[in-house]
Amino acid sequence: MTSVGRELGGAVLRRLRDAGPQTKTQLAEALGVSRTTLTSAVRVLLDEGHVEDGPLAASSGGRRSTSLRLGSGRVVVALSLGERRVRVAVIDGHLTITAGVSIDLRDRGAAPGTVPEVVQQAVRELLADRRPTAFGCAVAVPGSTLYDEVRDGLADRYPGVAVAALPAVRAMAVGERHSGAARAVDDLLAVRLGNGVTTASVAGGQLAAGDRSHAGQVGHLRVEEFGPACACGRTGCLDSYASGVALVTQAGELARRGRSAGLAAALAGTGELDLADVVAAAQAGDPAVVQLARDAGQRLGQVVAGLVAHTDPRCVVLGGPVAALGGHLLGDVRSTVYRLAPAAQTESLQIVLSEMGERAVLVGAGAEAWDAWIDGLSTLPAAHF
Structure with missing residues (x-):
């Protein structure tokens, strides 16, 4: 697929994440491309399992069209590192929290230097029973001092998973705009x-x-x-x-x-x-x-x-x-x-x-994790995406 096709594939994934299930006609209109061009990009996404058939769209007088949605096997992990709590959530393709855990840092006796270890432990605890296929991870922190340390620790622990970090207030803004x-x-x-x-x-x-x-x-x-x-x-x-x-x-x-x-x-x-x-x-x-x-x-x-x-x-x-x-x-x-x-x-x-309280931060971090994963897909060789 050409670089233009890869960009269109990324745009399709973001549109489905933000707007929910869409028909091909709705996607083509929203993205400003022809139905033929869109179909080519969607075919690759379907083959890779990134999207799947969704519910039937509402009838407009004729035959009801099948919508597309993000693949149900695709989730990301979002972390909110607050002033005294670490919150970890599994976020599906429509930025819905499907599972989560909250850990009090004071109960764990976490000193500043051990916070990255606490974060990794929280992720392990959440994924231990559910074992979802996580394609991306993002951590939102209230201050900038732990960005690199936490992000790099997660990247080392989960090689091949797209990892991002952002300020908590930016994640909050995204979460409030999406569902708050x-x-x-x-x-x-x-x-x-x-x-x-x-x-x-x-x-x-x-x-x-x-x-x-x-x-x-x-x-x-x-x-x-x-x-x-x-x-x-x-x-x-x-x-x-x-x-x-x-x-x-x-x-x-x-x-x-x-x-x-x-x-x-x-x-x-x-x-x-x-x-x-x-x-x-x-x-x-x-x-x-x-x-x-x-x-x-x-x-x-x-x-x-x-x-x-x-x-x-x-x-x-x-x-x-x-x-x-x-x-x-x-x-x-x-x-x-x-x-x-x-x-x-x-x-x-x-x-x-x-x-939403701190859930807004988790949803916003989830959106950042999805963006990191989608950006990674768009940089893959043309034969892969």
């Missing part, structure tokens, strides 16, 4: 609130990456000239107000100063607080913690307002562990953005909490 709060929205802004604040934007259906794929590190934007110290060495950064680490630190101060009885009790019981304690106190209506969440929402809203003015999204989705603060955070993000961003851009703007 921003379903089918071509222009959106994803904001992930974890140990740092990161963003990813989708414009015209395409993820923006930037010159060195470092786009979205907004947690180190200064929102106050003389604010708390940030891990980056500066002061007053957004991370020092709205990240999970900052909120736990501030909650600890509230507990020690007697401002929150609930947090004080949690601190006395365990000797330290974590984000779950802060979220529980907020959900219980603790006035001091509610105000903490609202302050974080206002600071975050300042930055999101600028991003809205620059990217003009139709939807902003807040996700990540800190988003569990819910309405106490969301309300002030909304009011700040609507107050500061240009009115013409906020008139129909939706600002919502993620419906």
Whole structure:
């Protein structure tokens, strides 16, 4: 098959992944090619087992056509390496999670240097009983420091399997657009609130990456000239107000100063607080913690307002562990953005909490794994693809 044919084969696979089963006529129209050209590419994909016959399409008055779908034996493995959990999922050809496992890193006593081993163990545990044929793997991580280490470890462990890595917020954006709060929205802004604040934007259906794929590190934007110290060495950064680490630190101060009885009790019981304690106190209506969440929402809203003015999204989705603060955070993000961003851009703007939670990251990582596998197919010799 020619290089053009290989590219068309890849386009067919992506279309079936994103849109579900399609007839040949639907595929030809969506991809802008003739039915004859498409049939040639599909024949190779059928012979290789990459696609198979799907359900009968709805009748349009004549004989019902058989659709095509991705081969049921094709799956990928997606990993989400969160702040304290490793989540592993098997993702089928339509980006549906068919099986998964979640491992608490604290239960495993995982030091930073052992995380790649924990990841590999999680993959082994998931595949041990099911033994699916995995054709690709992608890992989404909240920070960039473990990208190469985790990806290379998986590549060594599973030779011949396409392995990719991407920031968790980029995976979140893809997952939310595919099946979450921003379903089918071509222009959106994803904001992930974890140990740092990161963003990813989708414009015209395409993820923006930037010159060195470092786009979205907004947690180190200064929102106050003389604010708390940030891990980056500066002061007053957004991370020092709205990240999970900052909120736990501030909650600890509230507990020690007697401002929150609930947090004080949690601190006395365990000797330290974590984000779950802060979220529980907020959900219980603790006035001091509610105000903490609202302050974080206002600071975050300042930055999101600028991003809205620059990217003009139709939807902003807040996700990540800190988003569990819910309405106490969301309300002030909304009011700040609507107050500061240009009115013409906020008139129909939706600002919502993620419906999927960390599942959005897994789905987005699954999409990246499928892309890595499809890209690998498109580089094979013409006789093979």
